[in-house]
Amino acid sequence: MTLRIKLIKRIFLALLLLTVGTMLILRGLGLVSNSAVLIGFLAVELPTLIVVLTLTGIELYQLKKTRGLHGQEFLAAIEEQQPLLRFAILEARTLxxxxxxxxGRRHGVDSSTLGFSYAKGTLAIPIALGVVTVIEAAAIHVLIPWTWLRILLLIASIYALILISGIFAARAANPHLVSPQSLTLKWGHRTVLKTPRSNIAKVQQLSNHQYTEPAVDGSLVVLTSFTSTNVRIMLDEPVPAHPPVPKKKLPRDFAATEVDLYVANPQDFVRSLETATQQ
Structure with a gap:
């Protein structure tokens, strides 16, 4: 049933793209009028789009029903199964x-799980971009004579600022997690690494000034942004990891044995993990 729905959806999606492309070409060549384009949209493109959206809704319902997913797990499954919705999901998560x-919410933090921030200092970027947006708005008001275009560009600039701020807010809302059983390292909505505390061989405060952005060096994962790292974690056994680096820089089936990361409160972070390494 699912394969049949996917096949039908792809057929209608191909029809939609073909129709839109054809109408744009014909209109560009002056072979059809604006009214003909509107009629084509209402008669063919709009119904086709409704069918595609309906089939997508059925796919999502079946995905949720068969896997029993909820919340973040459901969103992750949508990103995996529906590439066309990936950017929409990312935008919704960011907002x-x-x-x-x-x-004041922080994912995963409760009475038994501690959360450790790594977002200190990143607020300066949204503030700087806010100043730039104000300057940009003043320049647009002076240089562009059309009111409608000034308003449109201003809205676009403000929305872009909101999205960028949301990217950094995701880091504040998703701290590293230390529970009695496990350590979970986060980077925004992404879970970079999760390992049992018993797998931690050594944890210590150690500065590494070599990197100013997330990186992979052999089996070492570096999690930092605009500053040096201040904690090193060494693992007994390699753990599958998903660091925020380009895929071309990430070896296939990558597993980490060491992590250098920045934590806003390194002393408490190290202390919370040392109990596992001393047992």
């Missing part, structure tokens, strides 16, 4: 992260 930060 929701701002709301979570404003409400």
């Amino acid at each position: 929701f992260a701002l709301v979570e930060v404003l409400l």
